[in-house]
Amino acid sequence: MSLIVQKFGGTSVADAEKIRTAARRAIRAHQAGNQVVMVVSAMGKNTDILVDLANQVCAGGAEPAAREMDMLLSTGEQVSVALMAMAIHDLGAKAVSLTGGQIGIRTDSSHTKARIRSISTERMKKLLDDGNIVIACGFQGIDDDWNITTLGRGGSDTSAVALAAVLGADQCEIYTDVDGVFTTDPRLVAEARKMDRVSHDEMLELASLGAGVMHSRSIEFGKKFNVPIHVKNSAVFTDEPGTVIGPDSESVDRPVSGAALTKDEARITVRNVPDQPGTSFGIFSSLAAKNVAVDMIVQNVGAGGTADISFTVPEGDLKRAVAAVESAVAELGGGDVSHDSNVAKVSIVGLGMATQSGVADRMFRALAEESINITAITTSDIKVSVLVERPRMTDALRAVHREFELDRPPHERSTFGEPVANSPVRVHSAVDVVDRLQQMEELTIHGIELDPSQARVALTNVTDTPGIAAEVFEAVAREGVLVDMIVQSVGEEGHTNLSFTVPQDDLAKATTTVTELIDRVGGEVNSTNKIAILTVTGVGIRSHTGVGTRMFQALNAAGINVEMISTSEVRVNVVVDAEKGDAGLAALKQAFADVLES
Structure with a gap:
């Protein structure tokens, strides 16, 4: 049975109707015979609201304590996963929501910018084998003293790709409010074109350079653990492929793939x-x-x-x-x-x-x-x-x-889907997976x-x-x-x-x-x-x-x-x-x- 990790960002779960739309997408994948893990961000501007509240109660101008900021900000994802589970139940399927700590995501103690040390898979696998859609809080984990930690900017992307790596997922789908990865920012260049495919190396450069679709840490995971990542529009309820971020570039006949x-x-x-x-x-x-x-x-x-x-x-x-x-x-x-x-x-x-x-x-x-x-x-x-x-x-x-005619598709385009299908996210053994993930965010x-x-x-x-x-x-x-x-x-x-x-x-x-x-x-x-x-x-x-x-x-x-x-x-x-x-x-x-x- 295939396993799919689906990540939904804040704009994709911004209100009740969008949560139900995301729930239907997960149920559809589950009914197609897949095990499904959802990683969900806080709703819309919820995180911004919580940060503003923290600044209001610290009226003296002092920065809020980092540990307490993690405690506060982690509630945003907890609201989202609970509502998502309720929506899936209402639509007739089984689901269980889990915090980062309940999943078994262990991090260091760097509050507000923690790094993942390891992920335990036992609980998730049991729930999946029992027929549940597992809904995981993105952006968070716990340290060795059971303090709640958050992963910093782009943390939900990082959570999703990390879970795909440790679970050996067949697909990691990132749902957002854009159709995929573009040759540049379409808000600045009207001629920007959606790419069918972009390599991990290219996307790592583009993510760090301001491409904005995904955070660079999640791309680092994808490259390190050979995770093909599908970026799709959550508002389009079809099988539109979006953009695949994987080992291959879109073409071999042009030197430049994107500008940032x-x-x-x-x-x-x-x-x-x-x-x-x-x-x-x-x-x-x-x-x-x-x-x-x-x-x-x-x-x-x-x-x-x-x-x-x-x-x-x-x-x-x-x-x-x-x-x-x-x-x-x-x-x-x-x-x-x-x-x-x-x-x-x-x-x-x-x-x-x-x-x-x-x-x-x-x-x-x-x-x-x-x-x-x-x-x-x-x-x-x-x-x-x-x-x-x-x-x-x-x-x-x-x-x-x-200059580089990025608005025009390349003459020799790679076939959509084939490199991903031939490059499943598998490691030689479960022991090897766990060993490699013990220090999974360390510099390599x-x-x-x-x-x-x-x-x-x-x-x-x-x-x-x-x-x-x-x-x-x-x-x-x-x-x-x-x-x-x-x-x-x-x-x-x-x-x-x-x-x-x-x-x-x-x-x-x-x-x-x-x-x-x-x-x-x-x-x-x-x-x-x-x-x-x-x-x-x-x-x-x-x-x-x-x-x-x-x-x-x-x-x-x-x-x-x-x-x-x-x-x-x-x-x-x-x-x-x-x-x-x-x-x-x-x-x-x-x-x-x-x-x-x-």
């Missing part, structure tokens, strides 16, 4: 800090100590014994982040701190980028033609992100969506790699005008040079710094090409083949904010200076001196030994 916009970014730039081991660690450890999540990190090549580092943080954390960085800079012995809250991040994502060249320069040219200036760039093998001025962010998103590092084959070209003090990046990388592409890592950082007023890596055999050609542009773009060019790229790749890198700090600490302890940094949702790249490459690799493997997959 992150509106609430703030940029902090630290200039003229000592270019020496320990600088990156000092800055980012100070932010980690203040629980500030850092997103886009860009460090370019230092000059004159100093370096510049730029990074983004959530706009709401800007004041706290600036204070932490200023304190760290003072301890480092000098540097200037500036910030800008009038920025946004625009990104393109696609598995095809890993095998097709010329993607980044097409993006840069599309922005240049709209006279949109790029203030920072960071890349990975399946993503390019740029910072632009916030007033132009929607224009930028539309420009890149149009897939690989730590050293690439000694690259060389670097750096342009410093380039005139900061729209089209600079497009002109540089179009010229390089015309010479047939394959560019790997691109970093553009904020320079002095009116100028920017741009660096990129190429195969060592192409260094002379790339350097000559860029030097020929200097008369038009200004600045200086320097290049070297004496670099090594160290890469840490894994699931959970973004949601575990200490990954970068751990890297920088390990390299600092080994006396290794970080020359460049580029980040992604699933990897962190750093450039070091070639002679330090092997030592850096050993230091990172030792630093991540506890979470490195064998």
Whole structure:
């Protein structure tokens, strides 16, 4: 008998009629011969109402105690599951509602942002075998002292995918108020198209970059445990497939699958800090100590014994982040701190980028033609992100969506349903499942790699005008040079710094090409083949904010200076001196030994 996990978000259970509609959907799946587990969120704006009440009773301005906030917020899901069970009973089927603790979801004790440690399946399996539809509270669990905990933003998605993983579900269906995953936000780009399918890797990037359909932690689960996730519209009572998030991309004939916009970014730039081991660690450890999540990190090549580092943080954390960085800079012995809250991040994502060249320069040219200036760039093998001025962010998103023709379906589309049917969520044995889920939300590092084959070209003090990046990388592409890592950082007023890596055999050609542009773009060019790229790749890198700090600490302890940094949702790249490459690799493997997959 197949097992289906169905998750219904707040908008899908916002009133009595919507609850009955969701109940009918679960009953229909049950009558088709499936065992059904429902994961239900709080009704509509119920959580917001509870938060507002907490703030009202704490009239003195103090934040409510985190433990009591968990106790309060957990009641929202309890209301929903009880009403859902009543609706199913009324419609003639059997159902049992369970809290997170009654299910057996064990978490750590980090109130309001707890992480799942394990899930017991015995009670759920017995109830399912007895013919019940099991209705589970999303978003919550209990710690070892039986305190109620909540999982933080996106917690119901996380609960659903985690239950699908531990139960070996055949399907995990996420019901929401949209038809599926779109190529970009359809509220901003009218031409946005619903995708039939998107890969876990692509969705992990898009979820973290503001796609909004699902939270990144649930996608991390899906990737780690090979859970295919169906995103469907709860208002459409049909078998419309929606979008499947699984191992495969929608197509193989185009490099970009989607574009995303992150509106609430703030940029902090630290200039003229000592270019020496320990600088990156000092800055980012100070932010980690203040629980500030850092997103886009860009460090370019230092000059004159100093370096510049730029990074983004959530706009709401800007004041706290600036204070932490200023304190760290003072301890480092000098540097200037500036910030800008009038920025946004625009990104393109696609598995095809890993095998097709010329993607980044097409993006840069599309922005240049709209006279949109790029203030920072960071890349990975399946993503390019740029910072632009916030007033132009929607224009930028539309420009890149149009450039890659994302409104048009791909020529070679994967067949809907086949990869999912052939990739059931099964693990070799029940013992293996339980063992893997004991620490199921811990960081997992897939690989730590050293690439000694690259060389670097750096342009410093380039005139900061729209089209600079497009002109540089179009010229390089015309010479047939394959560019790997691109970093553009904020320079002095009116100028920017741009660096990129190429195969060592192409260094002379790339350097000559860029030097020929200097008369038009200004600045200086320097290049070297004496670099090594160290890469840490894994699931959970973004949601575990200490990954970068751990890297920088390990390299600092080994006396290794970080020359460049580029980040992604699933990897962190750093450039070091070639002679330090092997030592850096050993230091990172030792630093991540506890979470490195064998």
